[in-house]
Amino acid sequence: MDTTQLLKGVLDLAVLAVLDDKDGYGYDVVRRLREAGLEGVGDASVYGTLRRLFQAGALTSYVVPSDSGPHRKYYGLNDAGRAQLARSATGWRSFAGAVDSIVKEVA
């Protein structure tokens, strides 16, 4: 099944959840999403989502300087972000549960 459409609906939730686990920089978040099984997620989509969530006030951001590598911009959740995550997670669970029960009979 083409997961692109599904992803668009839940990318905010997935990004918030990843950041709730641990703060991360852009490419780090992409990698973690893919490792969790969302292989079709596009790099640009993650970066765009991070920016939008930040603009919406759900994320904090800070730069970690590095001597050996590039300076990286890290994102993390703030209180508003955590609240949004909780709401979205609840909404997702009930939605996924409903879909599950509908397709339960399918082999």
Next chain:
Amino acid sequence: MSTTTADVEAYAARVRAALADLAATDREDLLADLEDHLAEVAEESDEPLETRLGEPGAYAAELRAAAGLPAAVTAAPRRENPFRRAGSGTLDFLPELLPAWWVARGLLLAWAIARPLSGNGGVLLLALLLVPASVVLGRRTRRDPGWRWAGYAASAASVLLVVLVAGVTTVSVEGGTSAVSPEPAQDQPAGLDSVSNLYPYDKDGRPLTGVQLYDQDGNPVELQVDTNTDGAVLTRIPRRTTGGDIVRNVYPQQQVASTTDVDGSTRQREVTPPPVHPPTISAG
């Protein structure tokens, strides 16, 4: 590492171009993250950026969509039609006439150049060359704005040359004709306007009589001037052929000059030959 800094910069530049319509702050935010991203991707793998990330245009579209920004305006704005600015709907069709001007321009140039040199045949030949050239130039100015000035120059040159050639031709025609008689006799070659009689002499200087004269077209030379240089009115005594027909081209003509004095009396005298002493003409 095969992905060079140049590749990263090139990719970033193309993404930047695709985001050009955005407000500066939005664009700079997106691009700041992009450069970090590209650096990470480049470090991770040797594959070209486009393989890993897709086309810069597609990346930019996905990025701005996920960021909640509006999609880019699709088509580049049409080159503005200069006549549209005039505001009048009736002038809108003028750009469609441009190809006709290109053809006309070539013809005008051909006429201006070839007409003075070799007449209408030369004009036709030169037109076969210049009309296609003018059309090609016109099409090129449409595609490539750099050629516009060449097009303007060609148009200006064609108009100027035509005005110049037409002007010179008219002046030379007007300058050549004498201003003396507004209606010269059709059959008289130029120069007989003041001639009232002709006196032929042979090569030995002896006067001839009964000489019949014809012009280059075979017309008999008939003098029209009815007054001699003194102002006396001339009466011509016509000669006749053996058949009795009057002929007016036999020289010298027998003429009588009449002068009217102030008191009203008229004097008449026969016109005599002028006192000329023609030289002896060498043979050949």
